[in-house]
Amino acid sequence: MRYVEEFRDAELGRALAGEILAAVEPGRHYKLMEVCGGHTHSIYKYGIDDLLPANVELVHGPGCPVCVIPMGRVDDGIAIAHRPGVIFTCFGDMMRIPGSDGSLQDAKAAGADVRMVYSPLDALRIAKANPDRDVVFFAIGFETTAPSTALTLRRAKAEGVRNFFCMCNHVTIVPPLRALLDSPDLRLDGFIGPGHVSTVVGARPFEFIPADYGKPIVVAGFEPLDVLHAVHMILRQLAEGRCEVENQYSRVVPYDGNLRALEVLAEVFELRPHFEWRGMGFISQSGLKLSAAYAAFDAELRYEVPGVRVADPKACQCGEVLKGVIKPWECKVFGTACTPERPIGTCMVSSEGACAAYYNFGRFAREREVV
Amino acid sequence: MTVSEREQRILGIIETARAKRAKFRDARVTMAHGAGGKATQGLIEGLLLPAFASPELDALGDAGIVTLPGGHVALTTDSFVVKPIRFPGGSIGELAVNGTVNDLAVAGARPLALTLSLVLEEGLPAEELRAEIDAVARAAAAADVRVVAGDTKVVERGHADGMYVTTTGLGLVDPRASLSPSALKPGDRILLSGRVGDHGTAIMLARGEFELGAEIESDTRPLWPAVDALLDAAGPSLHCLRDATRGGVASVLNELARASGVAMVVREADVPVHPAVAGAAEILGIDPMYVANEGKLVAFVAPEAAEAALAALRAAPGGEDAAEIGEVRTDPPTMVLVETAFGGRRVMDQLVGDPLPRIC
Numbered sequence: 001m002r003y004v005e006e007f008r009d010a011e012l013g014r015a016l017a018g019e020i021l022a023a024v025e026p027g028r029h030y031k032l033m034e035v036c037g038g039h040t041h042s043i044y045k046y047g048i049d050d051l052l053p054a055n056v057e058l059v060h061g062p063g064c065p066v067c068v069i070p071m072g073r074v075d076d077g078i079a080i081a082h083r084p085g086v087i088f089t090c091f092g093d094m095m096r097i098p099g100s101d102g103s104l105q106d107a108k109a110a111g112a113d114v115r116m117v118y119s120p121l122d123a124l125r126i127a128k129a130n131p132d133r134d135v136v137f138f139a140i141g142f143e144t145t146a147p148s149t150a151l152t153l154r155r156a157k158a159e160g161v162r163n164f165f166c167m168c169n170h171v172t173i174v175p176p177l178r179a180l181l182d183s184p185d186l187r188l189d190g191f192i193g194p195g196h197v198s199t200v201v202g203a204r205p206f207e208f209i210p211a212d213y214g215k216p217i218v219v220a221g222f223e224p225l226d227v228l229h230a231v232h233m234i235l236r237q238l239a240e241g242r243c244e245v246e247n248q249y250s251r252v253v254p255y256d257g258n259l260r261a262l263e264v265l266a267e268v269f270e271l272r273p274h275f276e277w278r279g280m281g282f283i284s285q286s287g288l289k290l291s292a293a294y295a296a297f298d299a300e301l302r303y304e305v306p307g308v309r310v311a312d313p314k315a316c317q318c319g320e321v322l323k324g325v326i327k328p329w330e331c332k333v334f335g336t337a338c339t340p341e342r343p344i345g346t347c348m349v350s351s352e353g354a355c356a357a358y359y360n361f362g363r364f365a366r367e368r369e370v371v
Numbered sequence: 372m373t374v375s376e377r378e379q380r381i382l383g384i385i386e387t388a389r390a391k392r393a394k395f396r397d398a399r400v401t402m403a404h405g406a407g408g409k410a411t412q413g414l415i416e417g418l419l420l421p422a423f424a425s426p427e428l429d430a431l432g433d434a435g436i437v438t439l440p441g442g443h444v445a446l447t448t449d450s451f452v453v454k455p456i457r458f459p460g461g462s463i464g465e466l467a468v469n470g471t472v473n474d475l476a477v478a479g480a481r482p483l484a485l486t487l488s489l490v491l492e493e494g495l496p497a498e499e500l501r502a503e504i505d506a507v508a509r510a511a512a513a514a515d516v517r518v519v520a521g522d523t524k525v526v527e528r529g530h531a532d533g534m535y536v537t538t539t540g541l542g543l544v545d546p547r548a549s550l551s552p553s554a555l556k557p558g559d560r561i562l563l564s565g566r567v568g569d570h571g572t573a574i575m576l577a578r579g580e581f582e583l584g585a586e587i588e589s590d591t592r593p594l595w596p597a598v599d600a601l602l603d604a605a606g607p608s609l610h611c612l613r614d615a616t617r618g619g620v621a622s623v624l625n626e627l628a629r630a631s632g633v634a635m636v637v638r639e640a641d642v643p644v645h646p647a648v649a650g651a652a653e654i655l656g657i658d659p660m661y662v663a664n665e666g667k668l669v670a671f672v673a674p675e676a677a678e679a680a681l682a683a684l685r686a687a688p689g690g691e692d693a694a695e696i697g698e699v700r701t702d703p704p705t706m707v708l709v710e711t712a713f714g715g716r717r718v719m720d721q722l723v724g725d726p727l728p729r730i731c
Contacts, residue, residue: 010714047715102398109399118655224713329378335385340723341409351656359385361717 007223008046016228017051023235030056031187032234033324035177036194037064037352038222044361046224056231059324060354062176062280063194065141066093067322067346067353070276071312073169074099076305077138080167081112083303087130089123090138092116093350098343100310104138120152120166127156127164136165136299144196146170146288147261150268153294167299168289170269173197174205175286176277181213185325190234192227193219195249200265202257203247210243221249268294278346279312279319318345321354328355328362335359390629390705392416405729407618407663408722412626431552431630433614434478436544443544445480447471450537454729456499458577460569460588463536464506466665466731469591470616471540472514476595477612477668479548479602482514487521488537493528503534514593516540547602554610555631559699560677562670564597564684565590565692567620568648568659570666574730576651585647590689592666597687601670604683608676613669617731618722621660623669624707625721632704637697637719640712661722663730671699 024030034040040060043049049058062068074097081088081104088104095105095116108114117123120137127135139149149166156164173194180186193206198219209217216237220230230248237243247253268291275287290298312318316338317331328334328347338344340356347355393409395417403410420429427435434447451467472482487507491500511518569590576585594614601609611631613623620642628635637660644652644659652659666689672680677695684693697710707719 008713010712013713044717045711046713047711047717048713050715051713105401105403106399109401224715327378329381335381336388340720341403341413360720360723 007221007225009225012225013051013228016225016232020056020228020232020235021053023232023239024053024056025239028055030189030235030238031059032056032190032192032231033059033061033188034192034227035061035063035173036192036196037067037350037354038194038196039192039220039227040064040354040357041352042222042224042227044357047361048224048227051228052231056235059188060321060328060357061191061324062180062277062322063142063173063197064322064347064350064352064354065145065171066091066097066350067318068171068176068277068280069094069097069140069169069346070278071098071100071310072276072306072308074103075101075310076300076307077167078102078104078107078112079305080136080299080303081107081114083134085133086113087126087133087135088112088114088138089117089126089135090114091118091140094138094140096343096349097346120149121155124152124156124161124164127161128159131163134163134165134302136167138167138169140169142171142173142194142197143200143265144194146265146269147200147258150264153268153290153297154264156297157294162296164297165299165302166290166297168269170288171275171277171286172271172288173201174208175283176280177206177209179280179283180323181209181215183323183325186323188215188324189238190215191217192230192234193217193245195219195221195226195253198247198249198253198257200258200261203245203253203255204257206245210245214243216243216246218246218248219253221252267291276309277322279316279322313344316345318347321345321347328358331355386703386705403723406722407616407622410723411618412721431626432478433474434480434540434542436478445475445478445542445544446539447474447478448537448539449474450535451731452532452535452729453574453731454532455574455577456503456533458589459573459586461591461665462503462506463534464503465510466589466591467536467538468507468510468514468516469593469665470731471538472516472542473594473614473666473668475540475542476593476598477550477614478542478544479550479598479612480542480544481599482516482540482542482593482595484519484541485511485516486539487518488539489521489523490531490535490537491523491525492531492533493525495533500534503536510593514595545602547606548609549607550609550611552611552627552630555627555633555671555699556610556673557633557699557701558674559610559671560674560695561624561635561637561697561699562672562677562681562684563615563620563642563694563696564594564668564670564687564690565666566643566645566648567615567664567667568652568662569645570664571619571662571730572648572651572659575655585651587645587647587651590664590666592689594666594668597668597684597690600683600687601680605672605676605680608673609670609680610673611671615664615667615669617663619659619661619663620667620669621658621707621719622722624719627671628707629705631699634700634703634705635697635707636700637707637709639709641694641696643692643694660719665731
């Protein structure tokens with residue numbers, strides 16, 4: 001645990017909180033969005049916002065991979081899982097996401113062979129161990145997880161595995177951020193940039209945020225000191241009248257990204273013309289599908305799926321939560337009809353989802369002082 | 372109404388809903404019903420308790436107490452479906468004895484007798500069966516309890532996974548004990564008899580699904596000696612005991628906070644965790660507080676007796692890492708809060724879903 005504990009030091013945290021306090025302009029309210037669900041999780045898990053003055057408000061963004069999956073895609077996955085002979089694999093959180101008629105977990109209880117995996121390579125291993133079955137991996141995530149899916153597909157191709165298929169739901173981070181910044185109902189002062197995504201794409205793709213929209217962004221790591229440090233850096237930019245991309249997570253994030261990973265992505269995937277996001281509608285050039293060279297592994301070509309666009313349940317306000325327009329508790333069904341054990345919306349499922357994080361960890365935070 | 376007033380009002384509505392008895396509304400049984408979290412609670416409180424209308428069962432103790440002429444006996448039963456059958460630090464046979472005698476021990480009862488029921492899969496190698504019967508015999512001797520009855524069934528290949536074991540335990544409630552899940556008082560100290568998460572992590576790693584190399588052994592052991600020492604040291608100041616098996620310490624604290632209508636505050640920095648368990652949990656995104664133990668108890672002790680109780684726990688076998696991890700408070704009722712090591716605060720709610728199936 002060395003190289004981790006150092007970034008959780010409570011004393012350094014208090015010192016940094018003091019510096020944040022000093023950087024706050026009295027009477028001004030700051031709204032900062034953490035783009036990535038990993039940050040949302042850290043903020044609640046460590047109680048980071050307890051160390052911030054009350055007029056520094058953290059708003060949760062769209063960067064939770066499970067949360068952005070629309071219902072129609074879950075239905076398509078369930079349809080594939082129910083096909084005879086199919087072993088359907090996905091990450092644990094994905095099992096509980098509700099489709100229009102139950103979740104993958106329910107499909108499993110009803111007889112589908114749905115298995116939880118921790119990586120796409122686990123799914124490939126299952127495929128090799130079951131050569132007479134079709135093994136489908138439900139791939140989700142931003143540029144963070146896309147390279148591991150890509151490398152797995154590359155390996156499957158090199159090894160001539162013919163019973164491994166990928167239902168690709170990978171998405172890219174920049175288009176939803178642009179959609180968010182274009183939406184009129186949101187006023188933000190700055191962004192905590194997604195650290196994990198940036199290890200792949202670098203910090204450079206975020207230059208449009210200060211250039212086109214005049215907002216500072218600081219790419220940050222996921223330990224509590226990283227998050228506090230990023231908040232401080234944003235407040236400093238605002239105080240000094242600067243507006244730029246800064247990289248707090250330079251111990252991991254190269255400014256230009258990981259070129260090898262980007263090459264693999266370009267080989268295995270291509271952009272879809274448009275992709276549906278939960279609660280945010282269709283966003284152009286925001287989703288990935290398998291490239292022509294990997295068409296033999298594409299589950300969407302292998303199987304007929306309903307492919308129906310399913311409207312979100314009426315009461316569900318995941319879209320507004322994902323865009324940071326409302327806080328989780330402001331949703332009409334939060335905590336009553338929609339709970340982690342019986343979720344209506346995606347944000348209530350993943351540990352990175354704003355609603356689940358707030359429900360599980362965030363209630364009864366300490367009273368904070370306004371500066 | 373200000374924003375924070377509105378937030379508080381909505382949180383109040385949620386707490387009211389949460390405090391209600393859980394319902395069982397699922398169309399089918401899922402693995403989550405076996406995880407010890409909210410789905411399990413729904414199954415127990417929504418289906419089983421209403422069906423039997425039994426005050427002993429309604430008390431939701433680890434064992435039911437039956438009053439006989441001349442004394443109180445504790446009765447409990449437990450099935451074991453752990454996969455794999457053998458794992459570092461133990462095996463299903465040893466678990467089947469310790470799990471049941473520990474349910475008796477934390478009810479304040481000295482274990483007296485066990486029954487042993489086996490469901491065997493056609494084709495199970497006799498050598499494996501013999502090894503597990505040996506393990507049962509050794510564990511029973513170590514726990515000072517006799518196997519007095521049993522049953523054997525065999526099912527077709529593929530209809531069970533090697534072997535399942537059910538044990539029922541009978542114990543005599545110790546006259547020094549006055550324990551109840553609803554006896555917690557604000558001010559009570561929360562003691563933990565050692566490091567958390569060893570058993571669940573050992574099983575997980577033994578399955579070889581993660582390719583993580585770490586030397587972690589299951590903590591399976593009988594807890595009566597520790598309970599005996601606690602009863603000596605704290606007597607009536609000992610308000611409640613629980614063994615923190617499936618669902619981990621977090622689930623125990625949540626169940627008791629609900630049963631007693633109290634709040635709890637846990638100091639994260641004071642919870643003992645093996646560094647390898649902490650590392651594995653970090654990588655897998657699991658909180659060790661939700662990971663199963665098979666030889667750890669949580670004790671609630673009045674403040675004046677806490678120091679003596681902790682010393683007694685530390686002197687008991689396997690208790691060298693025992694620690695005081697927090698205390699019982701009044702507000703907010705039925706909630707468990709954590710003071711994070713980083714200096715923040717958060718809720719520690721019941722487990723949802725099933726990160727680690729079939730660990731016991």
